[in-house]
Amino acid sequence: MSRIAIVGCGVVGSSWALVFLRAGFEVVLFDAAPAARENAAAFVRAALADLRDQSMAGPDPVEQTIGRLSLAGSLEEAIAGATYVQESAPERVEIKRELYRTLDRLVPPNVVIGSSTSGLPASSFTEGLATARRCLVVHPINPPHLIPLVEIVPSPWTGASVMEEVTTLMRRIGQSPIRLTREINGFVVNRLQSAMLGEAFRLVEDGICTAAEVDAAVSNGLGLRWFFMGPFETIDLNAPTGIAEYCRNLGPMYQGLAKEQADPRAWSASLVGAVEAERRQATPAEGLALRRSWRDRCLAAFVAAKRRVLAEAAATPTEKDA
Amino acid sequence: MSRIAIVGCGVVGSSWALVFLRAGFEVVLFDAAPAARENAAAFVRAALADLRDQSMAGPDPVEQTIGRLSLAGSLEEAIAGATYVQESAPERVEIKRELYRTLDRLVPPNVVIGSSTSGLPASSFTEGLATARRCLVVHPINPPHLIPLVEIVPSPWTGASVMEEVTTLMRRIGQSPIRLTREINGFVVNRLQSAMLGEAFRLVEDGICTAAEVDAAVSNGLGLRWFFMGPFETIDLNAPTGIAEYCRNLGPMYQGLAKEQADPRAWSASLVGAVEAERRQATPAEGLALRRSWRDRCLAAFVAAKRRVLAEAAATPTEKDA
Numbered sequence: 001m002s003r004i005a006i007v008g009c010g011v012v013g014s015s016w017a018l019v020f021l022r023a024g025f026e027v028v029l030f031d032a033a034p035a036a037r038e039n040a041a042a043f044v045r046a047a048l049a050d051l052r053d054q055s056m057a058g059p060d061p062v063e064q065t066i067g068r069l070s071l072a073g074s075l076e077e078a079i080a081g082a083t084y085v086q087e088s089a090p091e092r093v094e095i096k097r098e099l100y101r102t103l104d105r106l107v108p109p110n111v112v113i114g115s116s117t118s119g120l121p122a123s124s125f126t127e128g129l130a131t132a133r134r135c136l137v138v139h140p141i142n143p144p145h146l147i148p149l150v151e152i153v154p155s156p157w158t159g160a161s162v163m164e165e166v167t168t169l170m171r172r173i174g175q176s177p178i179r180l181t182r183e184i185n186g187f188v189v190n191r192l193q194s195a196m197l198g199e200a201f202r203l204v205e206d207g208i209c210t211a212a213e214v215d216a217a218v219s220n221g222l223g224l225r226w227f228f229m230g231p232f233e234t235i236d237l238n239a240p241t242g243i244a245e246y247c248r249n250l251g252p253m254y255q256g257l258a259k260e261q262a263d264p265r266a267w268s269a270s271l272v273g274a275v276e277a278e279r280r281q282a283t284p285a286e287g288l289a290l291r292r293s294w295r296d297r298c299l300a301a302f303v304a305a306k307r308r309v310l311a312e313a314a315a316t317p318t319e320k321d322a
Numbered sequence: 323m324s325r326i327a328i329v330g331c332g333v334v335g336s337s338w339a340l341v342f343l344r345a346g347f348e349v350v351l352f353d354a355a356p357a358a359r360e361n362a363a364a365f366v367r368a369a370l371a372d373l374r375d376q377s378m379a380g381p382d383p384v385e386q387t388i389g390r391l392s393l394a395g396s397l398e399e400a401i402a403g404a405t406y407v408q409e410s411a412p413e414r415v416e417i418k419r420e421l422y423r424t425l426d427r428l429v430p431p432n433v434v435i436g437s438s439t440s441g442l443p444a445s446s447f448t449e450g451l452a453t454a455r456r457c458l459v460v461h462p463i464n465p466p467h468l469i470p471l472v473e474i475v476p477s478p479w480t481g482a483s484v485m486e487e488v489t490t491l492m493r494r495i496g497q498s499p500i501r502l503t504r505e506i507n508g509f510v511v512n513r514l515q516s517a518m519l520g521e522a523f524r525l526v527e528d529g530i531c532t533a534a535e536v537d538a539a540v541s542n543g544l545g546l547r548w549f550f551m552g553p554f555e556t557i558d559l560n561a562p563t564g565i566a567e568y569c570r571n572l573g574p575m576y577q578g579l580a581k582e583q584a585d586p587r588a589w590s591a592s593l594v595g596a597v598e599a600e601r602r603q604a605t606p607a608e609g610l611a612l613r614r615s616w617r618d619r620c621l622a623a624f625v626a627a628k629r630r631v632l633a634e635a636a637a638t639p640t641e642k643d644a
Contacts, residue, residue, distance in 0.1 A: 141543045147543060148543075149543030178531055178538050181529055181530055181531065184528075185575075185579060186575065188536065188539045190576075192522070192536070193553070194576050195583055196514060196517055196544075197553055198517060198583065200514070200554060206506075207503055208504070209501065209502055213500035214510065214554060215553065215555050216500050217471060217473070218553060220471040221511055222463070222514060223548035224624065226545035227548070228541055228545075228620055230533075230537020230538065230540040231518050231519055232533045232534075233601070236605070236610075237613060241610070243601050244598040251589050253512070255588050256507060257507055258516060258520045258587070259586045261516060262586040264577065264581045267569050272569045272573075276564060280564065285563065285564065288563070288564060294635055298550055298631055298632065298635055299546060299547070301627075302549060302550065302624075305631070309623040310620065313620055313623075
C-alpha cells in the first residue's frame with residue numbers, strides 16, 4: 001500500500017493530504033508544531049464532508065477515507081515507510097535547506113521528495129544531497145483539492161525517471177501536471193500571473209479604469225474562455241483556419257502592444273494603497289474571511305460543473321453543428 | 323418602444339441582435355450584403371432555441387422574441403426610427419469612415435452610435451462629424467450573447483452623458499460594461515490578452531514547456547479563479563489582510579519577473595508554425611468548426627452555471643464559516 005508523508009501541515013499541506021486521501025492513499029502528516037497537525041486533520045474532516053455534495057470526496061465513505069490519515073509525532077516516524085514525500089514547509093530557503101539535510105538522512109531508498117515551493121528552485125536547497133536526483137518541485141495551485149494544476153520542475157540533477165514517476169503519481173490522484181524542462185524564475189504559473197498583474201496595475205496606475213473594472217474585464221470576459229481553454233486554444237478558435245491565421249492578422253497589433261507593455265514598473269506604495277482602498281470598499285477587512293469561504297464554495301461548485309459539462313460535451317458529439 | 327439598429331450583420335452583429343432581442347427590444351438589421359441579413363436572422367432563431375435550455379433566451383417565447391426582429395433593405399430604412407445604433411461593420415478604418423459619414427447624415431437627433439470595433443479608436447473615424455459627440459466604442463467580447471463584458475471607450479469628443487446613456491443601456495440588456503477614461507491601444511481586454519499571450523509565446527519559444535502545457539496552466543489553474551474573480555480580487559484573498567500585504571510579500575518577486583518579461587518579441591514564423599503544428603495535432607483543421615461548436619456549447623453551460631452558483635452563494639451567507 002502506498003503511503004504518502006506530508007511534511008509541513010499549513011494550508012497547502014492540509015489540502016495535499018486531502019488530495020492523496022480521497023485518491024485512496026494512506027497519508028501521514030508531520031509538522032514541527034503539534035497544533036498544526038491537529039488543525040490539518042480537522043480541516044481534512046470538514047473539507048471531505050463539504051466535497052461530498054460536489055462528488056469530489058473520492059469513492060469511499062468519509063470515515064473510511066479519514067481512517068487512512070495518521071499524525072506522526074516526529075519527522076522520523078512520518079518518513080519511515082513512506083513511498084513519496086510531499087514537502088510543504090515554510091517558504092524560506094534556510095528552512096528548506098535544513099529540512100532537506102534531515103530528510104536526506106531519513107528518506108528510504110528510491111523515495112521521491114516533491115517540494116510545494118511556489119518560488120524557490122529545487123537547486124537552491126538540494127545541491128550536494130545524496131537524494132538530490134530524487135528531489136524536485138511539485139508546485140500546486142492553492143488549494144490543490146479544488147485546483148488540479150501541478151507544476152513539476154526539475155533541478156539540474158533531478159532524474160528523468162523521477163519526473164516520470166511524479167507525473168504518473170499526480171495523474172493517478174486526479175491532478176493535472178505540467179512539466180517544465182528546467183528551472184525558471186516564477187515557474188509557468190507565476191510568470192503568467194506576473195504578466196497579467198503587471199498590465200492590471202499599469203492600467204490602474206495610468207488612470208484608464210478602476211481595479212474593479214480590470215477584474216470585470218477578466219471575470220466577465222477573458223476568464224470565461226480561459227476557464228476551460230488556455231490562451232493558445234482561445235485564439236486558435238478565433239480565426240477560421242486557426243492560430244497561424246490569427247497571428248498573421250493580429251500579430252502586428254500585439255507586437256505594438258507588447259512594446260508599450262515592455263515597461264516594468266515597481267508597484268508603488270501609492271498605487272498599491274489605491275487598489276487596497278478600492279478592494280476594502282468592496283470587501284472590508286472584517287469580511288475577508290467570509291469572502292474566502294465564498295470563494296472556496298464557488299470554486300468547488302465551478303470545478304464540479306466543469307467536470308460535468310466537459311463530460312457531457314464529450315459524450316454528445318454534434319457532427320451536424322460542424 | 324426602443325428600437326435598435328444593427329449595422330453590419332456578421333458574427334458580432336448577429337450576436338448583438340440576439341442580446342437586444344432577448345432583452346425585449348425591437349431590432350432592425352442592415353447589412354450591405356442581403357445574404358448576411360438572412361444569415362443573421364437564421365442565426366438568431368437557432369441560437370434562441372439553444373439558449374432556452376440554459377434559461378438565457380429572455381423571458382418571452384421564442385416566436386415572440388423573433389417577432390421583434392426585422393430586416394431593413396437599406397441603411398436609411400434601418401436608421402429611421404432607431405433609438406440606438408450598434409455599428410458592427412468590417413474592421414477597416416476606411417470602411418468605417420465612409421459608413422460614419424453616411425450615418426452622420428441619417429441618424430435621428432440625440433441617437434447614439436456605438437461601434438463594435440475591437441481595435442480602432444472612435445477618433446479615427448468620427449472626427450469632424452456633426453454626430454461626433456454621440457459616437458464611441460462599445461466593444462463586445464465575442465460572442466456577446468454568451469460573454470457579458472462590454473468595453474465602453476470614449477473618443478476625445480464623446481459626451482459624458484453619452485457614456486452614461488450607453489452604460490445604462492448595456493446594464494439594462496444584461497451586459498457588464500466597463501468604462502475606459504480615454505482611448506488607448508488595445509483597450510483593456512486586448513491589452514490584458516496581449517500580456518498573457520506575450521508570456522505564453524515566450525515560454526514556448528524558450529522551450530520551457532509546450533503550448534498545451536501553457537494552456538493547461540491557465541485552464542486547470544489560473545483560469546479557475548479568474549472565471550469569477552479578476553486578478554486583483556484573486557491576490558486580495560491570497561494574503562490574510564488583503565492585497566497590500568500580498569504586494570509587500572510578493573511585490574519584489576513580481577518586480578523581478580516583470581524585468582525578465584520586458585522583452586517584447588515578434589512572434590516569429592517558426593514559433594507560430596510550431597504552435598500551429600501542436601494545435602493541429604490536438605484539433606485537425608477539419609475539426610475546427612466542430613471544436614468551435616463545442617466551445618460555444620460549453621461556454622453557454624458555464625455561463626449558466628456561473629449565474630446559478632453566484633446567485634445561490636449570495637442567497638446563502640455562511641457567517642459560521644467566517
